Amino acid sequence: MVFRRSARRMRWLGCYRLGPLWKALLVFAVIAFAGQLLGVIFNKSWMQPERPHSLYALPSDNSQGDSLGSCQPHTHIMFLKTHKTASSTVLNLLYRFGEERGLKFALPMGYQFGYPMSFNAQRVKGYRGPRVAEFDIMGNHMRFNKPEVEKVMPADTFYFSILRDPVALAESSYAYYKNVAPAFRRAKGLGDFADNPYKYYDPRLRNNHYARNLMWFDFGLDHTSNFSLALVKRGVAAVRRNFKLILISEYFDQSMVLLRHALCWPLDAVVSFSLNARQHIPTGRSGWVGKAAAPAPLALTDKQRSKLREWNALDWHLYQAFNLTFWQDVERFGRSRMESEVALLRTKREVLTRICLRDGGRPIEASRIRDKTIRPFQSGLVKILGYELRSGLDNATWEACLRMIRPEIQYKDLLDLRQFPRAQQPPAAGGLPVKREPAILRTEDRGGKRLVEKDWDGTILFRNQSLEQVDSKVRLR
Numbered sequence: 001m002v003f004r005r006s007a008r009r010m011r012w013l014g015c016y017r018l019g020p021l022w023k024a025l026l027v028f029a030v031i032a033f034a035g036q037l038l039g040v041i042f043n044k045s046w047m048q049p050e051r052p053h054s055l056y057a058l059p060s061d062n063s064q065g066d067s068l069g070s071c072q073p074h075t076h077i078m079f080l081k082t083h084k085t086a087s088s089t090v091l092n093l094l095y096r097f098g099e100e101r102g103l104k105f106a107l108p109m110g111y112q113f114g115y116p117m118s119f120n121a122q123r124v125k126g127y128r129g130p131r132v133a134e135f136d137i138m139g140n141h142m143r144f145n146k147p148e149v150e151k152v153m154p155a156d157t158f159y160f161s162i163l164r165d166p167v168a169l170a171e172s173s174y175a176y177y178k179n180v181a182p183a184f185r186r187a188k189g190l191g192d193f194a195d196n197p198y199k200y201y202d203p204r205l206r207n208n209h210y211a212r213n214l215m216w217f218d219f220g221l222d223h224t225s226n227f228s229l230a231l232v233k234r235g236v237a238a239v240r241r242n243f244k245l246i247l248i249s250e251y252f253d254q255s256m257v258l259l260r261h262a263l264c265w266p267l268d269a270v271v272s273f274s275l276n277a278r279q280h281i282p283t284g285r286s287g288w289v290g291k292a293a294a295p296a297p298l299a300l301t302d303k304q305r306s307k308l309r310e311w312n313a314l315d316w317h318l319y320q321a322f323n324l325t326f327w328q329d330v331e332r333f334g335r336s337r338m339e340s341e342v343a344l345l346r347t348k349r350e351v352l353t354r355i356c357l358r359d360g361g362r363p364i365e366a367s368r369i370r371d372k373t374i375r376p377f378q379s380g381l382v383k384i385l386g387y388e389l390r391s392g393l394d395n396a397t398w399e400a401c402l403r404m405i406r407p408e409i410q411y412k413d414l415l416d417l418r419q420f421p422r423a424q425q426p427p428a429a430g431g432l433p434v435k436r437e438p439a440i441l442r443t444e445d446r447g448g449k450r451l452v453e454k455d456w457d458g459t460i461l462f463r464n465q466s467l468e469q470v471d472s473k474v475r476l477r
């Protein structure tokens with residue numbers, strides 16, 4: 001049939017003047033071409049998942065979520081990156097948004113802005129003084145200090161941050177800062193710590209802020225006074241004054257919807273994969289499996305949970321106050337509108353998972369990630385997980401997917417290099433030469449003896465000392 005049609009078409013094209021050999025050749029060429037075409041289509045549909053015309057767009061969707069009318073997208077943004085609250089996932093989308101639009105980031109010299117010291121504008125790489133407004137986005141870890149931040153960021157900056165239930169945060173913080181916070185280091189487990197925190201906690205020791213009211217501390221609030229409702233009220237009021245939006249980690253997707261509306265961003269810009277997750281291996285009653293220093297120490301009874309809430313009372317009140325505000329915001333936004341946007345966001349995430357990630361998008365241990373440059377930074381008791389990209393992605397897709405899974409430290413290095421190409425590294429504010437710190441926190445352990453432990457910033461936390469020596473030497477406050 002196909003052959004007869006081709007022969008008719010050739011007659012129409014005047015091929016009847018050709019000899020039989022040429023005719024045969026032409027028929028062969030037509031059939032080969034048709035076969036090739038079919039093969040390409042066939043192969044594509046098998047090799048690639050149905051890929052929409054844009055990486056994010058859904059097959060039935062040529063919008064980017066609800067229209068946001070005529071508002072202008074915010075590009076001056078300050079995100080207070082609180083610790084262990086899903087803040088790396090949030091920072092990733094700020095990095096992506098800024099990178100794609102060529103915005104300028106206020107970056108730290110290392111990986112945090114002099115944390116745990118209070119933020120100082122001089123910590124920003126390339127900072128040239130309070131009247132030189134040249135940064136668009138700021139989001140690395142800091143202890144918030146509004147007057148100093150205002151020196152760096154433009155007057156119309158949108159300030160936002162994120163909070164998490166203090167008990168979940170304590171678990172995450174204990175697992176991550178076990179070797180960094182002296183209070184955690186000495187405790188047998190988080191439950192043991194919760195039962196008697198004063199036995200382990202000395203507020204004068206450096207890095208013990210990771211063990212109590214960490215969010216309150218990150219907001220730059222007074223953490224040295226005794227707990228009182230008046231103190232809480234002042235703290236909550238200060239946060240309300242300084243921040244336009246407080247997200248809630250437990251309701252991450254709803255948070256993303258509120259955020260994208262507040263920023264007038266497309267929904268696509270807030271689709272993300274969870275970064276910096278700790279490995280959970282459920283088994284038996286404890287909920288964990290593992291070897292020696294594995295996560296059994298994280299098990300908590302209900303009583304211990306409520307003790308941790310009491311211990312972190314400032315954080316607990318802060319969280320409750322902004323959880324309430326959050327749901328009032330959702331109410332104002334409209335519950336059903338929120339539900340449909342969250343559903344759209346989740347569908348987009350699923351599509352992207354299929355396009356970008358191996359293993360159905362399950363996060364994996366760093367050691368199993370073949371591309372060493374995207375292995376997440378490791379710290380503490382448990383493994384911090386990352387992702388691997390599917391093979392066979394075209395360049396544009398690969399680049400877009402990579403942006404979504406690139407860990408925070410590597411992403412900061414990349415942006416840093418773009419903003420300050422090596423050849424012209426500016427002197428650090430204050431005239432000190434810039435020292436690029438290695439992108440790895442290390443606990444070197446030889447023969448069971450810990451030699452050096454460095455913080456993200458490259459700060460040496462301790463070196464070749466017993467824990468007791470360390471604790472007595474790192475007194476800061």
Ligand SMILES: Nc1ncnc2c1ncn2[C@@H]1O[C@H](COP(=O)(O)OS(=O)(=O)O)[C@@H](OP(=O)(O)O)[C@H]1O
Pocket residue numbers: 082083084085086087088089168171172173175249250252273274275276277278279
């Ligand atoms: N999307 C989303 N939703 C809810 N929770 C999330 C999300 N993304 C990351 N996470 C969890 O956040 C924890 C890591 O927090 P951070 O990235 O702020 O940590 S860090 O301070 O930057 O080290 C870490 O918590 P734990 O796994 O309990 O340790 C992550 O699993």
